[in-house]
Amino acid sequence: MGDDAGAVRSAVLSLHRTTGLPVVFGGALAGQERLRITEMVGNTTDSLSGLVVRQGSGLGGKAMALGRPVWVSDYPHAATISHDYDAPVSREGLLSVVAVPVVVRRRVRGVLYGALREPLSLADRVIATAVETVRDLEQDLAVRDEADEALARLQHPGAGGGDPSGAASAARWEEVRAVHAELRGLAEQVADPEVKARLLQASTRLAIANQDDDGMEGRPVRCDVPPPGPALSPREVDVLSYVAIGCTNAEAAQRLGLLPETVKSYLRSAMRKLGSHTRLEAVTAARRAGLLP
Structure with missing residues (x-):
């Protein structure tokens, strides 16, 4: 950072x-x-x-x-x-x-x-x-350190080989999604607007990485234009990013420094915009729209 x-x-x-x-x-x-x-x-x-x-x-x-x-x-x-x-x-x-x-x-x-x-x-x-x-x-330095550590984890995927669509690849994408959620949460903690913008830019790159056939190791991902799809608010994307890695509303609230009821409200709003009826449908729709990895 x-x-x-x-x-x-x-x-x-x-x-x-x-x-x-x-x-x-x-x-x-x-x-x-x-x-x-x-x-x-x-x-x-x-x-x-x-x-x-x-x-x-x-x-x-x-x-x-x-x-x-x-x-x-x-x-x-x-x-x-x-x-x-x-x-x-x-x-x-x-x-x-x-x-x-x-x-x-x-x-x-x-x-x-x-x-x-x-x-x-x-x-x-x-x-x-x-x-x-x-x-x-x-605080800004501590947040930046955490972001650097999260991104570094993506440079050292777990051991594995063979079929790239197998277990090793699935574990790799779970790590990508966890880092994406972590970066968005960290962005809300940093006061420096430049560092915050860079954290959000990094999370955007991860979010649209799955639009590339080769995943994280494929062609460079563009981040100069917003991904297509419903216009979710930054907080709605934050909440969905934690829902996507299996967090409950209470766990997402704790990580984002929000009240559980506030998280629930953001989630309902995101589901409505995505035309979804369940949490899983919302996450799937957000991924298809390039809002989540």
């Missing part, structure tokens, strides 16, 4: 917009226990651009080591951090700085910073907003 740097870039822009801090910057991990600052807004020099921050060193390094936000109101004279990076920080004129680590699955993936050029204490609101922005970034 893309690298961490792109997600950090979006988060830096969001933090700058929501807090009004004059300087916001950050970077993703660039090796073991070190990160590289690549994204900056409001800077007047290039002193911090490309700077490699080691875990435990400076403010950002301390945030990495502790796994929690840290801040100072007078960076050059702060006694709670090491001063390995005083020169580039001084050239940019930063005094009050907050650093918030990006932690996904207990692993630091980057750090976001916000700063003032005055020795003032950062308001609680600013700190809270910085933390909230990082939490959104962590």
Whole structure:
């Protein structure tokens, strides 16, 4: 779904917009226990651009080591951090700085910073907003990781050979359908619109893959036009995708973060649009229309 740097870039822009801090910057991990600052807004020099921050060193390094936000109101004279990076920080004129680590699955993936050029204490609101922005970034990265893992499963089909229409092929398609449902569920959890669009695009490719005689290993599948058939809403397709892999309404609701009654309503609506009377008929009709794999 893309690298961490792109997600950090979006988060830096969001933090700058929501807090009004004059300087916001950050970077993703660039090796073991070190990160590289690549994204900056409001800077007047290039002193911090490309700077490699080691875990435990400076403010950002301390945030990495502790796994929690840290801040100072007078960076050059702060006694709670090491001063390995005083020169580039001084050239940019930063005094009050907050650093918030990006932690996904207990692993630091980057750090976001916000700063003032005055020795003032950062308001609680600013700190809270910085933390909230990082939490959104962590969620996006976690969802993207899950999507990458789901798609990777399709690259390693189970062992089997012989007749491609046999048990191995059937198991392969069950995995395709499970991944399709997973991608649609994950798309509803991600805040980044670009990542969400890519997740939905990937699910669309899987949905219309069965229109290709060769299945997943056949010709490239077009995804620049919507599949033909009834115009189901995204949520109706989400619900049907879980119904298609055998989920009950309650199980689909849990995976999609909806109430069972809401799932039931979406399912009824989808069945009506598809001219179906049962769940199985609805799934079959959706597959024929290229809405499900």
